[in-house]
Amino acid sequence: MDQQPFTYRKLFTSTFFLSAFTFGGGYVIVPLMRKKFVEQLQWIDEEEMMDMVAISQSAPGAMAVNTSIMTGYRLAGIKGVLVSVTGTVLPPLLILSLISYFYIAFRENAVIGAVMKGMQAGVAAVIVDxxxxxxxxxxxxKDILSDLLMIAVFLITYLLEVNVAVMIAFAAIIGVVRFYYEKRKAA
Structure with a gap:
């Protein structure tokens, strides 16, 4: 498939629809963003998307918005950030405004409660994916250090219940040390 030309309209509609029809936060929207921007539009390559997701996870704030910021900046600089963030933030803003208006009716409705329970299972499946x-x-x-680090961080975080932020900082330090070690080794 040929790479589709970039347009601000396409960036806005892509982030808007991804945000409007995705429930469950960043871990759910990110694979859909990957599918849209890497596979369908081919605006970003796989490795770059993984890097943007890693940075988005480690930055403060909502992961979906952070990834949208990274994607928008990568594609079109500051204007791209404004377009992609607007597309990402607008649907939840509108949906939450509507829900808050009808909050009492939604809270007491058994059908809505059941739908939300069902959505939790779907969100869990997407996160596992x-x-x-x-x-x-x-x-x-095929980098043994990355493989071991991934397994170690996963086990330490969930078995020893170490805070995720501590593990991200630990992995970042290892990455920086490794970068400078390899840079010195190459020189």
Missing amino acids: VVINMGQNVVKE
């Missing part, structure tokens, strides 16, 4: 896909991409690189 993201973990598997991102893990496979790390393993594909």
Whole structure:
């Protein structure tokens, strides 16, 4: 498939529809953004998308918005950021405004409660899919240190219940040390 030409309209509509029809936060929207921008539009390559997701996860704020910022900036600089963030933030703003207006009726409705419970299962499945896909991409690189680091961080975080932010900082330090070690080794 040929790469589709970039337009601000396409960036806005892509982020708007992804945000409007995705429930569950960043871990759900990111694989859909990957599918849209990497596979369908081919505006970004797979490795670059993984890098943007990693940075988005480690930055403060909502992961979906952070990834949208990274994507918009990569594609069109500051104007791209404004377009993609507007497209990402507008649907939840409108939906939450509407829900807050009818909050009492929604809170007491058994059908809405059941729908929300069902959506939790769907969100969990999408998160598992993201973990598997991102893990496979790390393993594909055939870098033993990255593989061991991924497994170690996962085990330490969930078995020892270490704060995720601490583990992200730990992995970042290892990455910086490794970068400078390889840079010095190459010189």
